[in-house]
Amino acid sequence: MTAGQWRPTATFATLERRAAALAAIRDFFRARRVLEVETPALVHSAVTDVNLTSVRVEEPGHGTLYLQTSPEYAMKRLLAAGSGDIYQVCRVFRGAERGRQHNPEFTMLEWYRLGFSLEDLMREVGDIARLVLGESAPTVGDEYVSYRDAVREHAGFDPFGDIAPIRAAAQALGLDGERATRAGRDELLDLVVGAKVGPALGRNRLTFLHRYPASQAALARLDPDDARVALRFELYLGGVELANGYHELTSVDEQRARFASDRQNRATRALPAHAADAHLLAALDAGLPDCSGVALGFDRLLMLAVGAERIDDVIAFPVERA
DSSP states (O other), rough: TTTTTTSOOSHHHHHHHHHHHHHHHHHHHHHHTTTTTOOOOOEEEOOTTOOOOOOEETTTTTTEEEEEEEEEEHHHHHHHTTTOOEEEEEEEOOOTTSSSSOSSEEEEEEEEEETOHHHHHHHHHHHHHHHGGGGOSSSOOOOEEEHHHHHHHSSSSTSSOOOOHHHHHHHTOOOOOOHHHHHHHHHHHHHIIIIIIIGGGGGSSOOOEEEGGGOOOOBBBBEEEEEEEEEEEEEEEEEEEEEEEEOOOOHHHHHHHHHHHHHHHHTTTTTTOOOOOOOOHHHHHHOOOOOEEEEEEHHHHHHHHHHHHGGGGSSSSGGGOO
């Protein structure tokens, strides 16, 4: 350990701003009669999402457990049990993620609103973002742009069209020809959207990217007016992705099929094919109420609020000093 490694990387002024933001968030939800809950950070099931790596923990007497990548599954169990509107501020963990905006352990704000449409939730997410941003909040109105329109504008092709221009765009970003030929549409789109579309969004305003391709629905329901798209959104500001929200899927059969598809995709990419979360499926089978939910990266939002360049500047001890 080098000299000074014991010290925090964030200033105390920033830590005070962090505490004030968390208190304001709790006041916000208390005023709206949304219940604060706590769920386990250590869980029995890893996520099946191909883009996430669950951190594994060996616990004597309990076998292999995992640190949560999100409290989503447990919170949906509470919703199915009759909790009503709920929110949670918690630590989540994602392996193989470290960089200017990434720490393997970070703080997530997640909440669920019964009877909310996707549009209702996007408006509330905007309210929370402005609350935390304070004087750093954009002064112009929020922007709502569909995934299809954003890709057309910033990448120059139709994401629902022929795959050839998508493949060409990925190769132009450095993906080798053989890999580009093997990759599926969503893998190629993830690369292009991450490199060209996302960084162009949220310039001087909160931008909600919505109506993702149905193949990227994750835990969102499909749009009843257009089955090609999912009722899913992400929030961007200054090219930074801040939140991911859904009009939540309530069908246990559809969720089971999506988990099976995830497992197949993970196997194709030589990733561990984790078993589906049986508790979540049981909760969906019991009946998840109509709701919309969102996960927001609190640390990233705070970075924008204080003008920080690195996530290390808004947390006390990043992984190297933990």
